[in-house]
Amino acid sequence: MSSPSFSPHAPGGYRELLTVAYPLMISMGSFTLMQFVDRMFLAWYSPVAIQAAVPAGILHFTFVCGFMALAGYSNMFVAQFIGAGDPTGCSRATAQSIFVAILSWPIMLALIPLGEWTLVHSGHEPEVLEQELIYFRILMLGSVATPLGAAISGFYTGRSRTLTTMTATIASNVVNLILDYVLIFGHFGFPAMGIRGAAWASVIAAFVLPAYLLVLYFGPSTHRQFGTRSTFRWDTALCWRLVRFGTPSGVHLALDVASFAIFVLLTGRMGAVALAASNIALSINMLTFLPLIGIGIAASTVVGQYQGRKQSHYAEKASWTAFRIGVIYMGVIGVTYVLFPKFYLGFFTEGVGGSLALEDIYPVGRILMLIMALWGLVDSANLVLSGALKGAGDTRFVMWFSFAMAWGVLVPGQLILIIGLGYGVIMAWSWTAFYIFLMAVGFIWRFRSGRWKSIDMLGGERPIEPKRPGAEAMLVVD
Numbered sequence: 001m002s003s004p005s006f007s008p009h010a011p012g013g014y015r016e017l018l019t020v021a022y023p024l025m026i027s028m029g030s031f032t033l034m035q036f037v038d039r040m041f042l043a044w045y046s047p048v049a050i051q052a053a054v055p056a057g058i059l060h061f062t063f064v065c066g067f068m069a070l071a072g073y074s075n076m077f078v079a080q081f082i083g084a085g086d087p088t089g090c091s092r093a094t095a096q097s098i099f100v101a102i103l104s105w106p107i108m109l110a111l112i113p114l115g116e117w118t119l120v121h122s123g124h125e126p127e128v129l130e131q132e133l134i135y136f137r138i139l140m141l142g143s144v145a146t147p148l149g150a151a152i153s154g155f156y157t158g159r160s161r162t163l164t165t166m167t168a169t170i171a172s173n174v175v176n177l178i179l180d181y182v183l184i185f186g187h188f189g190f191p192a193m194g195i196r197g198a199a200w201a202s203v204i205a206a207f208v209l210p211a212y213l214l215v216l217y218f219g220p221s222t223h224r225q226f227g228t229r230s231t232f233r234w235d236t237a238l239c240w241r242l243v244r245f246g247t248p249s250g251v252h253l254a255l256d257v258a259s260f261a262i263f264v265l266l267t268g269r270m271g272a273v274a275l276a277a278s279n280i281a282l283s284i285n286m287l288t289f290l291p292l293i294g295i296g297i298a299a300s301t302v303v304g305q306y307q308g309r310k311q312s313h314y315a316e317k318a319s320w321t322a323f324r325i326g327v328i329y330m331g332v333i334g335v336t337y338v339l340f341p342k343f344y345l346g347f348f349t350e351g352v353g354g355s356l357a358l359e360d361i362y363p364v365g366r367i368l369m370l371i372m373a374l375w376g377l378v379d380s381a382n383l384v385l386s387g388a389l390k391g392a393g394d395t396r397f398v399m400w401f402s403f404a405m406a407w408g409v410l411v412p413g414q415l416i417l418i419i420g421l422g423y424g425v426i427m428a429w430s431w432t433a434f435y436i437f438l439m440a441v442g443f444i445w446r447f448r449s450g451r452w453k454s455i456d457m458l459g460g461e462r463p464i465e466p467k468r469p470g471a472e473a474m475l476v477v478d
Contacts, residue, residue, distance in 0.1 A: 012302070012317030017325060020301055023162035024294030025329075027169035034173040034180075035290075038198055039283040040347050041184045047276060049195045051124075052131035054279035058261045059118060060139040063111045064146050066254030067104035071097045072150030073246030075297065076304045076391050078158025080458055083308020089458075090155060091226040094217070096239040097151035098232075100246075105144035112140050122265040125272070135199045142203030149210040152217055157301055168212040176205035245457055248395035252386075252402045259406035263432060266418045267425055274425040277361050281368040284337075284344045285376075292380060295326045296387030303391035312392075312453040319388035319447065326380030334373035341366045368429055375433040381440035385447045394452040401442050410435040 010016065042049040074097035081089035119132045156164045182190050183197025193200070216222060223229050267278040299322035306315035337344070345365045346358055386398050413431045417423045446452075 011311075011314040012306075012321055014321055014325070017295075017298055017302060017318060017321045020160050020162055021295050021298035021322070021325065023166035024157070024297050025291040026294075027162075027166045028290035028292075028294040030170045030173045034176050035286050036283060036347070037177055038180050038202075039280070041180055042195060042198055043280070045184055045192075045194050047272070048127050048131055049198075050279060050283075051128050051272065051275050053135055053195060053198065054282055055122070055124070055261070055264050056119065056132040056135040057139070058257070058264050059115055060136055060143070062254065062257045062261045063108060063115060063140065064143045065257050066250035067101065067108060067147040068150045068250075069253040070243070070246040070250035071101040071104070071147040072154050073097070073242060073249055073390075074151050074154030075158040076154075076245070076300060076393070077242060077457065078154055079301045079304025079391065080308035082159050083305040084458060087226050088231055090159065091228045091231040092235055092238055093242065094151065094155040094228075095232045096235055096242050097154060098148065099234060099239070100242065101144065101147035101151045104147050108140060108143040112137060115140065118265070124265075124275075128275075131195050135195050138196065138199035138203060142206055145203070145206035145210060149206070149213070152210050152213040155217060156213065157297060158304065160301060160305075162298070162301075164216065165213070168209045171212060172205050172208040175208050176201050179204060241457070245393050245395050248399035249390050252395070252399040255399075256402050256406050259410050260432075262411055263414050263428065266414055267428060273360055274364060277364040277368060278425050278429070280345065280361060281365055281372060284369065285372050289379070292326055292330060292376075292383050295322055295329065295380075296383040298322060299384050300387040300391030303388045307392050307453075307455075308458065312450075315388070315392065315453075316450075319385065322388070323380060323384045326384045327377060330376040330380045334376050337369040337373040337376075341369045344369065364425060367426055371426075371429045371433050375436045378433075378437050378440045381444055382436065385443040389443070389447060389452050392452040393455040393457040394446070397446055397451075398443075401446070402439070405435060405439050405442065409438060 039050060039053060042053050074094050077093035077097075078090045081087075081093060115136055116133060119129060119136060122129075124132065153165045153168075156162070179201030180198055182188055183193045183201050184195075186192030186197075190197075217228050218232075264278070264282065267275055299319055302318040302322075303315040306312065306318065342358070342362065345361055386402075389395075389398050410432065413435070414428055417427050417431055
């Protein structure tokens, strides 16, 4: 069997994976930096603000991420259409994802009262709750930007055009950082808005990414190649296939994040120092988590392209390559957590006007960072191999297995340990690390079973006549 023509590198090798992955890692890294600085500014502004931002932010993401994953499943369809040599299929799938993203907005707005009820009953201090509600409500008002950005990003990521999405992501994050500085502290004539300013900065900046990519998507060059304007219409059959395969992916992410949100909310019952240390550690953990997601997206993309060409052996090789890249990356970051915990924690305790003391946070924060260093290595299997399975269309297993682990292991264990037995934040984090280990075992087993190789996502959507050799390369590379 010949090597695929859409890649100039060895099929499933490091160069191919890194070519797709490094812009995604930079994109996620820029988002990580933005979130890190956002949390740092809030910690400098007020200890209450940083205590409120992480739980409210995670709860917001819990309500949005399912729709984001559903709309963002355009990435997998675009990848498989590229592998099958069908350029108009790429734009048809993207159009359905954009429609799904827009239709999700009223549903997300309708979830605001549920989120408010969750925060009110989370047991947090009144001053923290007040800030949480402000942050959550504002973020939810602009919630459509997240699935819309995921939908249009899939058109570029699925074709390995990750440099384009990187540029859009960096532009969005730069806008966010500038607005954070202006609105949180009050500069250039604006009042100091604290957590309210951070929320509005996030909402405004979130629309930059989809706006940037949509301009390119409907531009003359892209339209000539993919017919993006002429295919921008409702397609019931293709939309149903998107929903069929994308919904389990969305449900999986929503339930997974929801279980983690419960863990974060429960830490609020352990006192101000434990809550602050846990939230700061989670903010630091984004330095690891988000770039690893980029590697997972790269695995999904390359696996989808090879599956579209019916070359599962290359898809399998690419997945293990991405896994090894993830382990190396996580290992390097984990070493810095072990060696330089004060360096990381100091960002949140040394700001002008901040009242968080490093000596108060450090004893707990240092142990949490050690736990993060360990679970980070294991989490590479979860994020990369689950991404590979989703790229192949094995979304139902990912959904049901994640549901069983999150709601059969993580949440019950946290409730028993924290509420039932009264254990503290160290035990709660240790149980989370155990849950991550069990997840990794399951995903490794499923991937090695090879059942994903026989899934046909495109079905009747495949072009009847195969494209000439080399057509895919023309679609992927400018």
